[in-house]
Amino acid sequence: xxxxxxxxxxxxxxxxKNYTIYCNYSTTSDRLYWYRQDPGKSLESLxxxxxxxxVKQEGRLMASxxxxxxxxxxxxxxxxxxxxxxxFCVVDGHGxxxxxxxxxxxxxxxxxx
Amino acid sequence: xxxxxQNPRYLITVTGKKLTVTCSQNMNHEYMSWYRQDPGLGLRQIxxxMNVEVTDKGDVPEGYKVSRKEKRNFPLILxxxxxxxxxxxxxxxSLGQMNIxxxxxxxxxxxx
Numbered sequence: 173x174x175x176x177x178x179x180x181x182x183x184x185x186x187x188x189k190n191y192t193i194y195c196n197y198s199t200t201s202d203r204l205y206w207y208r209q210d211p212g213k214s215l216e217s218l219x220x221x222x223x224x225x226x227v228k229q230e231g232r233l234m235a236s237x238x239x240x241x242x243x244x245x246x247x248x249x250x251x252x253x254x255x256x257x258x259x260f261c262v263v264d265g266h267g268x269x270x271x272x273x274x275x276x277x278x279x280x281x282x283x284x285x
Numbered sequence: 286x287x288x289x290x291q292n293p294r295y296l297i298t299v300t301g302k303k304l305t306v307t308c309s310q311n312m313n314h315e316y317m318s319w320y321r322q323d324p325g326l327g328l329r330q331i332x333x334x335m336n337v338e339v340t341d342k343g344d345v346p347e348g349y350k351v352s353r354k355e356k357r358n359f360p361l362i363l364x365x366x367x368x369x370x371x372x373x374x375x376x377x378x379s380l381g382q383m384n385i386x387x388x389x390x391x392x393x394x395x396x397x
Binding site for chain 2: 203205207214215216217220222260264265271272273274275276277278
């Protein structure tokens with residue numbers, strides 16, 4: 173059974189600081205997704221990482237994927253309050269493109285002035 | 286506007302009373318999926334559909350049914366709801382199972 177573990181589950185940061193969220197998964201997968209959820213809202217896509225070594229950047233967020241280590245990271249640079257949200261990593265449960273998607277429990281990020 | 290529409294947004298019902306939560310997308314997406322979100326458990330996939338007439342169980346399918354008779358619609362059916370199905374439900378769609386998903390606004394269900 174595929175497990176997707178995110179660390180930390182809760183993160184309180186000061187504005188301007190850098191931090192990394194980690195996502196480990198337990199079986200082979202060539203793709204990984206990151207989603208963001210604002211409090212009381214739906215989810216929106218941040219990144220799709222499709223191959224080993226993939227790196228994507230959008231604003232202050234950068235995601236990377238190491239399929240050999242079964243690890244993805246979401247790096248936050250110079251955090252701002254608007255980044256406060258819950259971040260989920262998602263992996264295909266069959267290690268391929270079968271459609272059974274497994275979510276990590278999410279990392280709740282709070283950025284304080 | 287491209288969107289995934291769920292109805293209703295809020296629903297309070299009683300144990301055993303059949304209900305349907307509708308989900309419709311206007312993006313001609315092949316892949317659709319249902320999730321439930323519970324505190325401390327994150328999102329868990331209930332059912333998904335790769336295309337019309339093709340559905341598969343996710344991780345928590347017990348107590349739920351789905352159908353995909355048309356590409357745009359993917360209703361979630363609770364034949365006999367129970368209190369443990371009280372949750373926040375999301376429908377999502379994507380062009381294919383490897384593409385990013387677009388999520389509906391969510392349906393908050395309470396079963397008394």
